[in-house]
Amino acid sequence: MLNKINWELFEKQKTFVIFLFLILYSVGFLLKNISGSLKKEDLLLNVNTAEREQLLSVPYIGEKNVEDILRIRNDRRIEDIEELRNIRFYSRFKYFLKAE
Numbered sequence: 001m002l003n004k005i006n007w008e009l010f011e012k013q014k015t016f017v018i019f020l021f022l023i024l025y026s027v028g029f030l031l032k033n034i035s036g037s038l039k040k041e042d043l044l045l046n047v048n049t050a051e052r053e054q055l056l057s058v059p060y061i062g063e064k065n066v067e068d069i070l071r072i073r074n075d076r077r078i079e080d081i082e083e084l085r086n087i088r089f090y091s092r093f094k095y096f097l098k099a100e
Contacts, residue, residue: 044098060092
């Protein structure tokens with residue numbers, strides 16, 4: 001009884017393993033190609049050109065933070081994100097912004 005092979009189950013398992021391998025290979029290929037062309041800076045929001053709604057979509061930035069950023073930006077161009085260090089939660093949201 002133990003020596004009997006369920007060929008139907010074996011074929012399904014073989015197909016599943018091949019399918020899984022192809023998916024994992026494809027994902028690896030895509031990640032390799034995307035990571036080569038996409039840089040961290042491309043994902044950051046430019047604090048000098050961002051609109052109010054875009055700033056509100058950044059984690060840890062609330063209405064008050066947006067008001068403070070816009071006030072600073074209206075006074076002068078922000079050259080470095082460090083200029084926002086006095087705004088609440090700066091240490092958390094600074095990773096999502098850039099100044100260009």
